Amino acid sequence: MILPPQGGTDSTPEKPSPQPSQQFLTDSISPPQNVTDSTPEFLFPNITAEITPPQESFKATNFSRTQTRTLASMQMTSSMISLFATITLITMIARSHAKLTTIFHRLLLGLCIADLISSFTLSLSTAPIPSEASNDIWNASGIIATCTAQGFFAFLGLLAAPFYNCSLCFYYLFVITYNKKDEYIRKRVEPFLHAIPIMISFIGAIIIASKEAFNIGPSFCWIGSDPPGCFDDPNVECNRGTDAKTLYLIFATGPYIALPIVISLTMALMYRTAKKNEKKMTGYGIHTLRLKATVANGNQRQETKESSASSSLERSRLSSIQKSLQTFVSSLCFWRKEDNTNAVTSRSNKLNKQSKAVIQKAWAYSLAFFATYFFPFLLNIFSFTDRGDNFILNLFVRIFYPLQGLFNFMVFIYPRITSARQRDKSLTFSRAFIRAIQSRGPLPKGAGKIVSRQRIEKKRVPTTESKPFPIRVENNDEVEKV
Numbered sequence: 001m002i003l004p005p006q007g008g009t010d011s012t013p014e015k016p017s018p019q020p021s022q023q024f025l026t027d028s029i030s031p032p033q034n035v036t037d038s039t040p041e042f043l044f045p046n047i048t049a050e051i052t053p054p055q056e057s058f059k060a061t062n063f064s065r066t067q068t069r070t071l072a073s074m075q076m077t078s079s080m081i082s083l084f085a086t087i088t089l090i091t092m093i094a095r096s097h098a099k100l101t102t103i104f105h106r107l108l109l110g111l112c113i114a115d116l117i118s119s120f121t122l123s124l125s126t127a128p129i130p131s132e133a134s135n136d137i138w139n140a141s142g143i144i145a146t147c148t149a150q151g152f153f154a155f156l157g158l159l160a161a162p163f164y165n166c167s168l169c170f171y172y173l174f175v176i177t178y179n180k181k182d183e184y185i186r187k188r189v190e191p192f193l194h195a196i197p198i199m200i201s202f203i204g205a206i207i208i209a210s211k212e213a214f215n216i217g218p219s220f221c222w223i224g225s226d227p228p229g230c231f232d233d234p235n236v237e238c239n240r241g242t243d244a245k246t247l248y249l250i251f252a253t254g255p256y257i258a259l260p261i262v263i264s265l266t267m268a269l270m271y272r273t274a275k276k277n278e279k280k281m282t283g284y285g286i287h288t289l290r291l292k293a294t295v296a297n298g299n300q301r302q303e304t305k306e307s308s309a310s311s312s313l314e315r316s317r318l319s320s321i322q323k324s325l326q327t328f329v330s331s332l333c334f335w336r337k338e339d340n341t342n343a344v345t346s347r348s349n350k351l352n353k354q355s356k357a358v359i360q361k362a363w364a365y366s367l368a369f370f371a372t373y374f375f376p377f378l379l380n381i382f383s384f385t386d387r388g389d390n391f392i393l394n395l396f397v398r399i400f401y402p403l404q405g406l407f408n409f410m411v412f413i414y415p416r417i418t419s420a421r422q423r424d425k426s427l428t429f430s431r432a433f434i435r436a437i438q439s440r441g442p443l444p445k446g447a448g449k450i451v452s453r454q455r456i457e458k459k460r461v462p463t464t465e466s467k468p469f470p471i472r473v474e475n476n477d478e479v480e481k482v
Helices: 022-028 065-095 103-123 142-174 182-188 190-210 243-297 309-330 343-384 392-424 427-437 447-459
Strands: 472-475 476-479
Touching: 022 182, 022 343, 065 103, 103 182, 103 190, 142 182, 142 190, 142 243, 142 343, 182 190, 190 243, 190 343, 243 343, 343 392, 343 472
Parallel strands: none
Antiparallel strands: 472 476
16 A cells, blocks of 8 residues: 655554455545645546446357367368368369359359358368457457458358359259240349349348458357447447347348248249159150050041041040140150150150159258258257357357358269269279269260261261362463462
């Protein structure tokens, strides 16, 4: 305790020293004796201070530093695996025969770019988090600008990817349910399938960044406030992200609830349509089979005069069924003229197989979406019930959340592995996997004829020597023919 200056030789009786608690109150409320206005303020800083309770210091996260290291390490590992798988998938699309001439490849490339952005951003883990939180978060060594940049690009990729999953489902819906050709989808539907994911993700990222709502998280910068949870405590003023709770509800929780519902509805419509088409093709196949068998055997029934009108009506009905069947099958590019009675049955079987294959691929990409966003969906629900700090749930989120690139790669390459092993049953899975990566996929329509013609022209040997054309050479005034 700093003693006040002595005042002359005045001898006053010494007062007993107060107790420690009384001493604190005395120093905080009333100034010491013999203190004048000219006394420097830095000697007695508590002269005019009020008694206020000490403010609680906020931690950057509710997890311990060791737990944040575990979360960051798992997130970094999953992100690197997904990043490698996404780069491989983009390379396979670029090397394929079709390249970007198909709608499916273009939509898949958009999904891969979104995965590439999110995987790279999440692989940085806690490094962009401001270093002021290094006591609470492992490896935090960034600044506010790096934290905002990580949150911006992470949001951009993690929101565009599920919207591109929906775009793939809508593409399959137009092919199977509405029976639209690629030309119609390319001109009238595909621009919206790209524009919606890109615009929503960019607009959301810009709005959140302008509100300063990208802040510190347990393993990467995400939508939140600074200090964390300040919007729930009226006694604490938020430095950044005052609207973080509303923005999180709109741009994080909302899409993760709405998009699974949309994907489930599109899959249900496709499955229903495939079942209806299967029944129709089975019925049409029987009628046309009977008609072709009758025409092939030449056993036309003799009509009586009494039933001539009804029989002609029956023939016209059968012919109309045959024409409608031909139109239906030819629109799906499976019609080929055959003379045997099993032609329609084989075509209907091919149609069913093709529709089932398309639905299986759509289901596979939908399952990749659900595997990626199932645990984040649970975490969003738990966050609104004040149980979002569950370490096990957060650990599963950090493992599966960055892995959509790997799941998409597995869905894309699995049919090629199966096809390679069917052609060569002696292949092991690893060799079939390598062969599937090296494969360039099927040729686009019409490309086989062009390639075969080029090969024939290369092998063609000319039978006669070509004679040179006459050339007129002018030398001064003389013209001679060579």
